[in-house]
Amino acid sequence: MQEKYDEATEMTLKAQKQYEEIGYKQVVAECWQTLGVIYDDQAQYDEAVNMFSKAQIQYQRIGSSVNVAWCHQRLGITYGSQGQYEKAQEAFTEALELLKEFPGEKYIIGYTLLNFGYLFFYMKDFVETRRKHEEARDTFDSHGQLERQVDECSEALAELDEAEAAESISEWLFTPCNNKNSWIH
Incomplete structure (x- = not known):
């Protein structure tokens, strides 16, 4: 199973770099989000938080509020998995606040x-x-x-x-x- 995660990580990182080179910011953020899920699934929580945070910032820059909210939700899940309940609550609350507009x-x-x-x-x-x-x-x-x-x-x-x-x-x-x-x- 681990080699499948490694393969998925490698492919996603490669895609992220290629999309970054051509300036396709939306897909770069999607790659970071995907990497966050991969890391979260493997209990590599610090890496997951890093990827979701990078995706969130990128989505904010391009004005994709719904995807920013999705990143907050994923951060809430990750923080919850770590037992960081206060941070998780803040992340879920922020996601719901953003989603009120949609x-x-x-x-x-x-x-x-x-x-x-x-x-x-x-x-x-x-x-x-x-x-x-x-x-x-x-x-x-x-x-x-x-x-x-x-x-x-x-x-x-x-x-x-x-x-x-x-x-x-x-x-x-x-x-x-x-x-x-x-x-x-």
Whole structure:
């Protein structure tokens, strides 16, 4: 598997250099974004952040706000994977702020909300998780042709229900008067 990542990295770097030589800035940014995903998939988070940040700056220079938002979303995912939850929240929030100007971008808005919800899930903030996942589901649903994504949100909400139930049971079991093995009876 690693050699496939190495091959993809090599090909993308080569393409990035060629597009940079001819001045095709949009594709240069796309190459950096692709490299960010490749590095993120391999848990090379510093490299991923570097690539997403370079892509974001390039997209800003050419005025592609939707792609800037997508880079913020990817940074949110990467920071979340590193346990840098505050930075992740900032990145997702910035993405959603930018996307307010583009309400028709249901796919990107929906995935930003869904991934923001996963961040809250890992932080065990189930109220915010539910809020973001429901908002993502409703966003996908309003598009009319994103049924697979609606289903993905419904599955995430079902997992949340299970996690909340497990959390409630765990809290109940570890309350001293409810636990028969407790030292307090």
